[in-house]
Amino acid sequence: MEKRTIRVLLAEDDENLGFLLKEYLQAKEYDVDLYKDGEKAYRGFQNNYYDICILDVMMPIKDGFTLAKEIRMANPAMPILILTATSL
Numbered sequence: 001m002e003k004r005t006i007r008v009l010l011a012e013d014d015e016n017l018g019f020l021l022k023e024y025l026q027a028k029e030y031d032v033d034l035y036k037d038g039e040k041a042y043r044g045f046q047n048n049y050y051d052i053c054i055l056d057v058m059m060p061i062k063d064g065f066t067l068a069k070e071i072r073m074a075n076p077a078m079p080i081l082i083l084t085a086t087s088l
Helices: 015-027 038-047 062-076
Strands: 005-009 031-035 051-058 078-085
Touching: 005 015, 005 038, 015 031, 031 038, 038 051, 038 062, 051 062, 062 078
Parallel strands: 005 031, 005 051, 051 078
Antiparallel strands: none
């Protein structure tokens, strides 16, 4: 049986960190789409299939918490990881 590649939606506005995370996940054989703001990430979510979403909290246009709520409304079972450099 052929192993299916896990698809990851990565929403991170910091260009360096986004690139680093994407490269690391690809090295671990994940298929990663990187979006630099919450609005583009949500459009990507609507138009593609993902197994997991990794969201930065502080992004332009739409923050990670708002994006997570919208993703949950569309797919309550979607696994979501939240990234933050802030203390909550």
